[in-house]
Amino acid sequence: MKHRQNSKAQRKLEQPEYFNLVQEKFLTENWSPEQISARLKLEKSELSISYSTIYRGIYSGLFDIGERKASRKLRHKGKTRHTKIIMKNVAKFRYPTI
Numbered sequence: 001m002k003h004r005q006n007s008k009a010q011r012k013l014e015q016p017e018y019f020n021l022v023q024e025k026f027l028t029e030n031w032s033p034e035q036i037s038a039r040l041k042l043e044k045s046e047l048s049i050s051y052s053t054i055y056r057g058i059y060s061g062l063f064d065i066g067e068r069k070a071s072r073k074l075r076h077k078g079k080t081r082h083t084k085i086i087m088k089n090v091a092k093f094r095y096p097t098i
Contacts, residue, residue: 012049013057
């Protein structure tokens with residue numbers, strides 16, 4: 001069991017070199033996730049990360065600073081993300097029988 005826990009791959013944004021790079025480019029230099037990903041591919045860097053991974057990190061709150069959400073730094077705010085409504089908690093309308 002311990003071997004299984006140790007053998008899982010570490011997520012890219014949990015690795016300090018990826019996290020620091022994305023944080024610097026996104027928060028300090030105001031690069032978009034697409035620009036960060038494309039620049040790493042263009043430079044053929046040893047580090048590569050997809051823009052969807054960066055967006056997942058932003059929306060999960062990984063780059064938030066205190067009360068300030070990092071998603072506010074995005075140029076296009078994108079679709080608002082809503083949690084799914086559980087239908088059993090929603091009142092159902094019943095039509096009166098005539």
